[in-house]
Amino acid sequence: MAGSAARPRFSCLTICAALLLGSAIAVPAQTQTVPLTLGAIPPEDVVPLAGGGLERALADLPEEVESVLKRSGVPGAAVAVVHDGKTIFARGFGVRELGKEAKVDTATVFQIASMSKPIAATIAAMQVTAGKVKWDDKITRHLPTFAVGDAYVTANGTVGDFYSHRSGLPHAAGDTLEDIGFDRKTILERLRMLPLAPFRVSYNYANFGFTTGAEAVAAAAGKPWADLAQEALYGPLGMTSTSSRYADFLARENRATLHTLENGRFIAGLTRDPDQQSPAGGVTSNVTDLAEWAKLILANGQHDGREMISPAALLPALRAQAFSAPAGTIGSRSGFYGFGFNVSVNANGRPDMSHSGAFVTGAATNVQFLPSADLAILVLTNAGPVGAAEAITGHFLDIVQYGAPTRDWYALMHPLLMQNYAPLGDLVGRSAPSRPAPARPLADYVGTYDSPYFGPARISQDENGLVLTLGPEAIVMPMTHWDGDVFSIAPRSENAPYGSLSSVRFEGAGGALKSMRVDYLNEEGLATWTR
Known part of the structure; x- marks a missing residue:
């Protein structure tokens, strides 16, 4: 890096890292050494859930959402909870746009930003199930002209490597090309010019690295990504308000307006067309549709009594493939990334899968899965990342698991997420010289x-x-x-x-x-x- 200080880019929010294999030899993604039942863990290995915790969490949820919206200034949100194959809570809060009366409801369509990644992983797992692709397929098998700046990585990088951000591409690779208007094809071609970190032993969250993996899946299926998403997932699940095309979002009458933070206040006005990184950040949907997707994940790939995804194809996405946040001390826990999902183990021993999404230009979302409780919660908001979505899910799951909140989640998450708004450039905070040297003509x-x-x-x-x-x-x-x-x-x-x-x-x-x-x-x- 030269010039300015590095700033975390969270157009797709997550806390992730890269698979430490000790060498550049891949561990086959589909090698199975454990039962393939999602959430199946020995009872003695976990702390029991709080008695009546789910009921208390549901009763508390509306008040908590309203409280977080008030504290954060976020104009609107939609929340859904899925349990035991049913949507047991779905509600809209606040308004679609500041200064206007239209309310958020369960049909309001939001831009979900990087919450698109676990959806893209679901679509990939469906293609693995269909025999069109494997997580361990080399990228060049399906994208023969693709290359990065190292011949070995080009020849050996797999779909899974790019879905788990362990390819060695730098953080946010290609994002600035998107900012100034280049298309997906050009951006992926120019990734070969970027310097690489060590292959498979480093982790850098990169939207266009992830998009590379998804493009390989789409090529294997013989369809453009947005068509594949519709035909494989959205159509079969009845997700009629969901799309991977920005134009479809603009065509929805009931859609949420983006709100970005300026001088401590949210304002409307900016837009964000994420089509070029669609698999990584371009899905638009509502909580009703997304609840159907969450049910599919919690049912281990089953839908209406039939198998849409084989457990062997889904499980690699939902277990650790990369160190996203290596422990800093021997007394702390590491964070992990699967194929499009954050993967962690809670303090009570229960595995948790999650993902956040965010556009600094005005959206923030979060989904949390607790498979051992057959439970998921989804939060969509229409304002940039300030910790609101994560605070709502964290508070809810605390009550489910422990009977009461363990902390003030908004106070914890807000300062972390505010890093996204750090201005960029070497002149930030500097005053222009009082006696500058003259410019040329x-x-x-x-x-x-x-x-x-x-x-x-x-x-x-x-x-x-x-x-x-x-x-x-x-x-x-x-x-x-x-x-x-x-x-x-x-x-x-x-x-x-x-x-x-x-x-x-x-x-x-x-x-x-x-x-x-x-x-x-x-x-x-x-x-x-x-x-």
Whole structure:
């Protein structure tokens, strides 16, 4: 990384890591050494659930949701609870958009962001069941032209490696290309230019790495991803309000508006089209539909008395495949990632599978599965990540398991999630020089510059000064002189939150400018354009 400090990007929220195998040899994902019954654990290995805990948790849930919405300022939420094959709670809270009267109800469709990943894993497990693909298939078997920056990883990386973020691709690989308007095909092609961490012994959460795995599954099935999702999962489960296409979301009348955080307040106005990373973050749905998906998972792949997913295909997704959060001390627990699911063991010995989703531009979601209790809870919200969704699920599951909350979950989660709003760029918090060195004549900077990774950039001049234009969608940012050959820009995107301030630095010996570097895009050292 060069220029600015690294900032966690949580357009798909999770706390994950990579499978420590001790070598680059894969452990077959489908090797089975335990019974294939989801949630089957010896009774003596777990603390019993609190008597009447589920009933108390359900009675408490509406008040807790209202409390969290009030504390957080989140405008609206929808919540569903699934137990014993039934939806035992489903309700909307608050409004779809601040300042408007339309209420959130159980039919309101939300953008669920990275909660799309466990859904994509479910679809992959269905294709494994159908014999179209295996978790251990090499990516290049289905995507022959795909490559990363290491020949061994290119030749040996599997569907499972990319579904579990252990391929070695850097954190948030490709996200900035999406921000400036590149399509999925171009982004996946340019992943080969990125530096890699050690294969299978490192973990980096990467939306387009995950999307690579899903594209291999879709290629094996012979269908575009969005079509496969509809035909394999949404249609058979009757999820009529669910889609992996952003255009379908825009066509829904009853949809939630995104709300992003600015100066401590949520405001509406930004949009987020996640189609290019659709398997990783592009699902839109409501709690009624998602409850049907949760039932399928808790039923170990059974639906209406028939097997949609074989237990042998589903189980690898739901058990640890990568260290997402290695323990820092011998007295603490590690966190794990499966294939699209967070995997952990609670303090009472009960396995838990989960995933959060978030767009800083205005959405936050969370799902928690407690298979040993045949229980799941889903929370969808229409505001950026502030810990609200996770606080609701944590509070609910505490009461189910222990009879009472063990902590103030919002107070715990809020500061952690607020890291997502840290402004990006080397000029954040700095004052412009009081006596800057003069710039050259502005016409000297005007022209076209090129980057193998980011593509062409154009510096133009209008009546207000210089303007930087990036990407195929022509992202336009006015430039302000800072000092000498350095100008500032204020980017705003999913990965550059409100308040971001970055330098654009021009360089060249003598009178000729030969290159420019844009700091906020330079985390992998690739944001230098030559003239």
